[in-house]
Amino acid sequence: MDDTDDEQRRLWNGPSGRVWVEEQATLDAMFKPLEDLVVARTPVRPGCRVLDIGCGTGSLTVALARRVGVEGRCTGIDISAPMLEAARARAARANMPARFLQADPQRHAFEPASLDALVSRFGVMFFSDPVRAFANMREGAADDARLSLVVWRSGADNPFMTTAERAAAPLLPDLPAREPNAPGQFAFADRDRVRRILEASGWTDVALEPVDAPCAFPESGLERYFTGLGPVGRVLRETDDATRARVVDTVRDAFTPYVRGGEVRFTAACWLVSGRAAARR
Numbered sequence: 001m002d003d004t005d006d007e008q009r010r011l012w013n014g015p016s017g018r019v020w021v022e023e024q025a026t027l028d029a030m031f032k033p034l035e036d037l038v039v040a041r042t043p044v045r046p047g048c049r050v051l052d053i054g055c056g057t058g059s060l061t062v063a064l065a066r067r068v069g070v071e072g073r074c075t076g077i078d079i080s081a082p083m084l085e086a087a088r089a090r091a092a093r094a095n096m097p098a099r100f101l102q103a104d105p106q107r108h109a110f111e112p113a114s115l116d117a118l119v120s121r122f123g124v125m126f127f128s129d130p131v132r133a134f135a136n137m138r139e140g141a142a143d144d145a146r147l148s149l150v151v152w153r154s155g156a157d158n159p160f161m162t163t164a165e166r167a168a169a170p171l172l173p174d175l176p177a178r179e180p181n182a183p184g185q186f187a188f189a190d191r192d193r194v195r196r197i198l199e200a201s202g203w204t205d206v207a208l209e210p211v212d213a214p215c216a217f218p219e220s221g222l223e224r225y226f227t228g229l230g231p232v233g234r235v236l237r238e239t240d241d242a243t244r245a246r247v248v249d250t251v252r253d254a255f256t257p258y259v260r261g262g263e264v265r266f267t268a269a270c271w272l273v274s275g276r277a278a279a280r281r
Helices: 003-013 015-022 024-041 059-068 081-094 130-140 159-171 191-200 219-228 230-236 241-254
Strands: 049-053 073-078 099-102 115-121 141-152 203-218 263-277
Touching (some): 003 015, 003 081, 015 024, 015 081, 015 219, 015 230, 024 059, 024 115, 024 141, 024 203, 024 219, 024 263, 049 059, 059 073, 059 081, 059 115, 073 081, 081 099, 115 130, 130 141, 130 191, 159 263, 191 203, 191 263, 203 219, 219 230, 219 241, 219 263, 230 241
Parallel strands (some): 049 073, 049 115, 073 099, 115 141
Antiparallel strands (some): 141 263, 203 263
């Protein structure tokens, strides 16, 4: 297994995965417009077989399970045990027959031609070998199966998403720099790279549509958001109390332009990626 894959497995089965579960309500509210976009743009009907890649706590999986009904099959796949536990609980509360699988989409042995649609909301940017990942998932897709993904555009296009690290950098010398195209939030920012990855792995009619989605969540969740998630959240777990207090004050001030009327509001600059499985030769 690649070192990057090991790191991702530790991350999402450790503190980062637990924080996502704890902040599930905030994150659901934040990303609801993008979930709705994927659901609206995914051509599924009752009886379809759908895979939600990097499903996390299962919000998108459950939403699509409603569309495919009991005669269909909606499966979420993720490497994070704590997030999948939350996803199963969500599906049970909603009385939706969604299924969840703890596995790595780069390596899981999918049943050939068993999927009619593959979707993701921010779940595909973390693969050490994205061509391998999408080629492997193509093996599970029926010919002409549809692909619908939402991924982030660049950090420059998403100043809200980099506010915490820009503000905290002078106080946290160990804060890692983001590497272009490395597994992580902005790994699919380059439109041409995304197209090359998908075309090299058996997908055709690949298109990337820019989307600028207004997002919001309660101001009461802001501090927990930036201290628990992302590069700043990871480094803060190892800092002393005095440094943490200085970082929290500095970063909270940096988010002031986004706070209005008890809400944090920002624009998520994303790509809506679509494609279909090329016919097998």
